[in-house]
Amino acid sequence: MDLRSNLRKYLPLIGFILLIGLVLSSWIIYLPNIPEKTPRLAKRKAIILCSANDFYGSESEDEFNGSPDANFTTNTGNWFFTDSETNSFHEWTSFGNETLGSLYIKPIGPGLINASLTYNWTYPLYEYALYNISVSVQINETGNFVGKGARIGIQWLDSSDILVRTDWSTYLNATGNKWRNINMGGVCNNETENELFKMKLILAFEGDFVGAGPTDSVHYDDVIVDRLIQVNLTDPTDPPPDGKINSDGFPAQALQVYWILKDHGYTDDNIFLMLYHTGDDVIDIDVFDIYTNDLNRSGVLADIDVENDDVNASRFKQELDISNPESFASSIRAKDQLIIFMTDHGSNAVLPDKNATFHFEADNSYINETEFYDLVKEITCERMLICVDCCFSGNFLNENKNIGQSWYDLPNCILISAASNVLSWYWINNKNPDGFAGSWFFHPFWEQLDLNQTIMSAYNFALGFIPSINFPKPVAIIQNPLMKDNLGINDTWSFDSDPQL
Secondary structure (H helix, E strand, O other), X not given: OOHHHHHHHHHHHHHHHHXXXXXXXXXXXXXXXXXXXOOOOOOEEEEEEEOOOEEEOEEEOOOOOOOHHHHOOOOOOOEEEEEOOOOEEEEEEOOOOOOOOEEEEEEOOOOOEXXXXXXXXXXXXXXOOEEEEEEEEEEEOOOEEEEEEEEEEEEEEOOOOOEEEEEEOOOEOOOOOOOEEEEEEEEOOOOOOOXXXXXXXXXXXXXXXXXXXXXXXXXXXXXXXXXXXXXOOOOOOOOOOOOEEEOOHHHHXXXXXXXXXXXXXXXXXXXXXXXXXXXXXXXXXXXXXXXXXXXXXXXXXXXXXXXXXXOOHHHHHHHHOOOOOOOOHHHXXXXXXXXXXXXXXXXXXOOHHHOOEEEEOOOOEEEEHHHHHHHXXXXXXXXXEEEEEOOOHHHHOEOOOOOOOOEOOOOOEEEEEOOOOOOOOEEOOOOOOOOEOEEOOHHHHHHHHHOOOOHHHHHHHHHOOOOOOOOOOOHHHHOOOEEEEOOOOOOOOOOOOOOOO
């Protein structure tokens, strides 16, 4: 067979192959440019933990309250008077508030008064208790009073009677010749490294009754002392056995964080919420908002992953363990970001060397700072924000116990604590002048984040927050929150930044 015959034989096959090639070439040219593999988008994830809702209630110092030393029904002589300017004197008078009697300071004549009445506390002191003092004050003036006015205070002394510090209220410089109330509080803690051994109550006055008349004076009456203790001092892992209050302070704080994250685009698939709220089926974070129950916001239920009795240290450790393929932490990838928020009681007295522990009310278990660090350091992600909201939380986020100097070396992390190695304080419900339930530090902190403020701006705002109990000092002094930024982005990272918080 010659060449021409062979070509005729295979010509249809060659034509078919050329046609297929032409079709494939045209399809490839006009096909959209689809990459071989679409990369996984980075996700924003969060673990929110609330593991308790019990607080101590206020305990009245009944042996003192109502005694003549407190309501001045008689002059016991147990209040000691001093005036550095020697322009006044003090007396007991039957003129009183609701009872027959008050102590008063009266000018001798024109000139500055810088005087005080001091009471040496003779009742037991409880370490880590907040002592709240309330005093009725009336300033009577017929002329022109000039000066700072009246205030109350607590002096703390060591075993050698050396003054460690004084907690002062704000000044009250006018009462309209009526009774007004001053409140203030001071915590019996030892962060100064000086043991607090004694307490003194101070009723002070500073000013000048210009053109003083015979009735010009400042009166004090009805001194009331209450103490608040947030942990069981015998066993700090256990909630207080007596007088405890089932309240919504801790669950409210966790739900505030949850709803803010939801409002800023976090999905329930990417939020792992562990919420202990036994006995609290209605939780109202803020009395001023439109929601009366933040567990169910107008038909939208909070998606709780682990609830009540199942919220314990064992389960929390499981969810932080990346070696557990079923854990939440195991779902986190290198380009993701993670928020960890924890709220509950904390202690520095369970383990030796003041190691911090975080308490779980369901079974009285706890996770200590080393266990927490060993789990979290294995999580690989782009960036991380860790917020620990408990007493002694500065210690909890500090590997070597030197508060503020040797924080965890997680390179991709910002760490924030509600307090240093001292108590942190909370509103147990929203029945208070501030109208919210939760942390004095983290509630205003998250409110500011919700307004698209940076972490640094929110942190500074919360440091300056003064609870509406006439507390004389901002949270920065009351409990000394701490922040360590290993990322260097606290002044830019927010819900409005790129990438977003």
